[in-house]
Every structure is written in C-alpha cells, then in structure tokens.
Amino acid sequence: MTTPGPTTAEQPWPVRTVTRKIADWISRLGAVWVEGQITQISARPGTSTAFIVLRDPTADVSINLTCATNLVRSMEPPLTEGSRVVVHGKPSFYAGRGTLSLRVDEIRAMGIGELLARIERLRKLLAAEGLFDPRRKRPLPFLPGTIGLVTGRASAAERDVLTNARGRWPAARFRVVNVAVQGVSAVPQVITALGTLDADPEVDVIIVARGGGSVEDLLPFSDEALCRAVAACRTPVISAIGHEPDTPLLDHVADLRCSTPTDAGKRVVPDVAEETQRIGQLRDRARRALRGWVDRECRLLDALRSRPALADPHSPLRRRAEDVEALRERGRRAVRASLGTEEAALSGIRARLTTLGPAATLARGYAVVQGVAQDGGTSVLRSVADAPPGTRLRVRLVDGAVRAVVSDDDTQGERR
Incomplete structure (x- = not known):
C-alpha cells in the first residue's frame, strides 16, 4: 500500500488515513504504570470488556481505561468509585470512534500502608523545602473583618465553625465557599476556593474545615498541590480537618492547626x-x-x-529684709568711718599746707615782691638785680597788695 503524499487543500487525506496513522504511532508506545483515582466503572454482566475512567487526584485530567471484565471482578476488595489504584497498560487508539484509551492488563489497589508511605515521603519533601518552618507562619488577626470558610455544603463542620464563632463574637462575618471535601474533585475545588478567598481584600483569614473520616476520606488534604496552594496564600490559613488524632499534611503547612472545626470557630475570633x-x-x-x-x-x-517657705512665705522675706537693712547699716557705718578717716587726714594735710603755705609766711610779716611788666604780667623778684630803677612793683602783703616804683635812691621808695 502506497503512503499518501503531503496534504493540500486540493489533495486532503481521508479520515481513515489520519486515524490509521495516529493508531500506528500510538501502537509504537510502550506499556506504562499509571496512578490515579477511579471515578467511573462500567462492567456490565455478559460483556467481556470493562470501561473505567481514571482521574488525576490533583488536576482536572482523566483517561479512559479498558480491561477484561474478569480483571475487575477479581479484585479484592472490589473496586469502587473513589478507589486509588495503580494500573499497567498500553495506550491504544480506536479508529472507529477516534478515541484514545489505555488497555490495562493489571490493576493494583493502593492499600492504606502504601498511601501512608507516600504521604510520609511527601511530608519529608515539603519539610525539606521549608513549607513547615514555623518562621514562615503568619499571625492571625485579633478580630478579622471577614472570615473565609472552605467546607462541605450543609456539613457539620460548617455548622460547628459558624455556631462557635458567632457564639463567641456575634458580629463575626463569614464568606462561605462550599466545595467537595472528599473524592476526585475535592482538591481542585478547594484550591479554587482558596484562590477566590485569598484574592478578596475583605477576607482577613481563611478556614479550611472538614469533619472526621477515614484515611482515604482525608487524603485530599495531604495532596501536594493543595499544600503548595496553602503555602502560597497571602491570607493566613487555619486548618481544621478531622478530629484530634487526624494530622493531614495541610495541618503542617497552614498558619494555625486546630484539632476540630469547633476549635477553629473558638480560635478565629475572641470571646466577647x-x-x-x-x-x-x-x-x-x-x-x-x-x-x-x-x-x-x-x-x-x-x-x-x-514647708516653711510655703506655710509662711512672708517670714523669709522679712528675714531677708532685715539682713538687707543690717547690711545697709553696716555699709553706712563703714562709709562714715571711711569718710571720717579721710576728713581727718585731709584736715591734717590742710593744716600742714596752711603752715607751710605762703599765707602763713605773709602773716608773720613777710611780703612777696613781684615785678609788673608793660603788658601787665607779673613775676616774682628774687634779686635786687631784677629790679632796676623805674621798675614797677607789686608788693603782696597778708591783707592785700600795694604797688611801688623802684627809685634811684635805695633808701626811699614811692608808694603808689
């Protein structure tokens, strides 16, 4: 059979050619082991083929499985919707309907021990990345304005949180987002609800609440994608999953772990x-x-x-006035004594000056003879040589002065 050439608008391939090529390419793929959660089983009596839908627990992705009906019926315990399994099969393409499926030849149910082991490995991985570090946990607001609540619809967990919170603080406001809390759609719905509440600026804290259940029921709250979504939230998150012994990984990532939804309702708001x-x-x-x-x-x-200063405020003033008066009197006496001393000294000096002065000499009969110049000036005569005949004289006596003129005769004088 010849291989058709490249397709063009004038030479397109028929559908059978396209489906045959896809089937040939897929048939060359090898067998794989796949883990997932069963969401649908169809194994009708009298048919040889069973149809199963296997879903990824953390994403909205599923794949169809086909296997022998006896393989499904031989499983112990029986497979049910929600069971976690590991299957081995080979991809196949059914050209008649153009569908892809996984032809399964072996199915292994995941037991509790294996699930717990996987959770423990994930716990160590997240702890090594620092998602459990107490230093990254944020404190809760003392009184949140709006409380976001992610829980099942009309569940006991929702009732416990609302009743206890409003019993402690009647004005508490909630924004409730109801989601599936178990099964294949739990993880994507809870992640979507967290993103919605985290983007709401009025929500100050988020509570993720669920009542008790089996290990399989609580598996969504140990999912890696959900744990990372909680760690990425900017709003503080409270985990209230199950009962006291239940510790899903969400408890370690959340900012606060509460043992029950009732405990979360009590701790998210203060008691009025x-x-x-x-x-x-x-x-x-x-x-x-x-x-x-x-x-x-x-x-x-x-x-x-x-105190005396305030009890009798005038007394200190009087004492100070008396001190000032005493000092003034001392100053007066000191000044008077000083003036008396200086006056006595001055009198003594005056007496000496009087005794030694020219007036006292004149009083004893002496006279001071002065020559009178033409311009009227006078000068004391100390020698007869200074008074030639005709010199006008002024003779000062004790009680006045007389004028005279020097004559030629030394024995006579002319009184003027």
Missing part, C-alpha cells in the same frame, strides 16, 4: 464576654492607677504646702 471582662479589668486598673497617682500628687502638694 472575655474581652468585655478584660476591658472592665483594665478600666479598674486604670482607675486605681489614676487614683493612686492623684493621691501621690496630693500628698506631695500637702508636703510642699507644709
């Missing part, structure tokens, strides 16, 4: 009665502290008022 009592206690403490401070200040004022 306790806060009212605490406010009353703080008011009493503040009142006592204020009263104590006022009492201390009053005692201090009383002590200050009882």
Whole structure:
C-alpha cells in the first residue's frame, strides 16, 4: 500500500488515513504504570470488556481505561468509585470512534500502608523545602473583618465553625465557599476556593474545615498541590480537618492547626464576654492607677504646702529684709568711718599746707615782691638785680597788695 503524499487543500487525506496513522504511532508506545483515582466503572454482566475512567487526584485530567471484565471482578476488595489504584497498560487508539484509551492488563489497589508511605515521603519533601518552618507562619488577626470558610455544603463542620464563632463574637462575618471535601474533585475545588478567598481584600483569614473520616476520606488534604496552594496564600490559613488524632499534611503547612472545626470557630475570633471582662479589668486598673497617682500628687502638694517657705512665705522675706537693712547699716557705718578717716587726714594735710603755705609766711610779716611788666604780667623778684630803677612793683602783703616804683635812691621808695 502506497503512503499518501503531503496534504493540500486540493489533495486532503481521508479520515481513515489520519486515524490509521495516529493508531500506528500510538501502537509504537510502550506499556506504562499509571496512578490515579477511579471515578467511573462500567462492567456490565455478559460483556467481556470493562470501561473505567481514571482521574488525576490533583488536576482536572482523566483517561479512559479498558480491561477484561474478569480483571475487575477479581479484585479484592472490589473496586469502587473513589478507589486509588495503580494500573499497567498500553495506550491504544480506536479508529472507529477516534478515541484514545489505555488497555490495562493489571490493576493494583493502593492499600492504606502504601498511601501512608507516600504521604510520609511527601511530608519529608515539603519539610525539606521549608513549607513547615514555623518562621514562615503568619499571625492571625485579633478580630478579622471577614472570615473565609472552605467546607462541605450543609456539613457539620460548617455548622460547628459558624455556631462557635458567632457564639463567641456575634458580629463575626463569614464568606462561605462550599466545595467537595472528599473524592476526585475535592482538591481542585478547594484550591479554587482558596484562590477566590485569598484574592478578596475583605477576607482577613481563611478556614479550611472538614469533619472526621477515614484515611482515604482525608487524603485530599495531604495532596501536594493543595499544600503548595496553602503555602502560597497571602491570607493566613487555619486548618481544621478531622478530629484530634487526624494530622493531614495541610495541618503542617497552614498558619494555625486546630484539632476540630469547633476549635477553629473558638480560635478565629475572641470571646466577647472575655474581652468585655478584660476591658472592665483594665478600666479598674486604670482607675486605681489614676487614683493612686492623684493621691501621690496630693500628698506631695500637702508636703510642699507644709514647708516653711510655703506655710509662711512672708517670714523669709522679712528675714531677708532685715539682713538687707543690717547690711545697709553696716555699709553706712563703714562709709562714715571711711569718710571720717579721710576728713581727718585731709584736715591734717590742710593744716600742714596752711603752715607751710605762703599765707602763713605773709602773716608773720613777710611780703612777696613781684615785678609788673608793660603788658601787665607779673613775676616774682628774687634779686635786687631784677629790679632796676623805674621798675614797677607789686608788693603782696597778708591783707592785700600795694604797688611801688623802684627809685634811684635805695633808701626811699614811692608808694603808689
């Protein structure tokens, strides 16, 4: 059979050629082991082929399986929708309907031990990446404005969270997003709900709540994709999954782990009665502290008022006035004594000056003879040579002065 050439709009391939080529290419693929969760089983009596839909637990992806009906019926325990399995098969393409399926020749149910082992390996991986580090956990707001709640529709977990939270704080506001909390659609729905609430600026904290259940029922809350989605949330997340003994991986990644949904309702908001009592206690403490401070200040004022400076403020002023007056009197006496001493010294000097002065000499009968110049100036004569005949003289006596003229006769004088 010849191989058709390249296709063009004028020379297209028929459908049978395309499906044959796809089938030839897929038939060259080898067998693979695949893990997933069964979402649908169709094994009708009287048929030799069973049809199964296998879904990825963490993504909205599924694949059809075909196998012998006896293979399904021989499984112990029987396969049911929601079972986690590992299958071995080879991809095949059915050209008649153009569908791809996995032809399975072996199915292994995943037991609890194997599931727990896988969870433990994932726990170690996430811990090594630091997703469990207490330092990355964010503190919860004291009083959140809006609380996001991710839980099952009309579930006991939802009722417990709402009842306990509103019982403690009646004004608490919730934004509830109902999702599947078990089964194949639980993980994608919870991740979508987390993204919606995390993007809401009014939501201050998110609670992921579910009631108790078996290990298989709680498997979605140990899923790697869900754990990483919680770690990536900017809003603090509270995990309230199952009962006290239940510890899915979500508990380690969340910012706060609560043992039950009831515990989450109690811890997400404060108790209004306790806060009212605490406010009353703080008011009493503040009142006592204020009263104590006022009492201390009053005692201090009383002590200050009882001191002499404030009890009789005029007394210090009087004492200071008396001191000033005494100092002024001492100053007067000192000045007077100093003036008396200086006056006595001055009198002594005056007496000496009087005794030694020319007036005293004149009083004893002496006279001072001065020559009078033409311009009226005078000069004391100290020698007869200074008074030639005709010299005008001024003779100063004790009680006045007389004028004279020097004559030729030394024995006579002319009084003028």
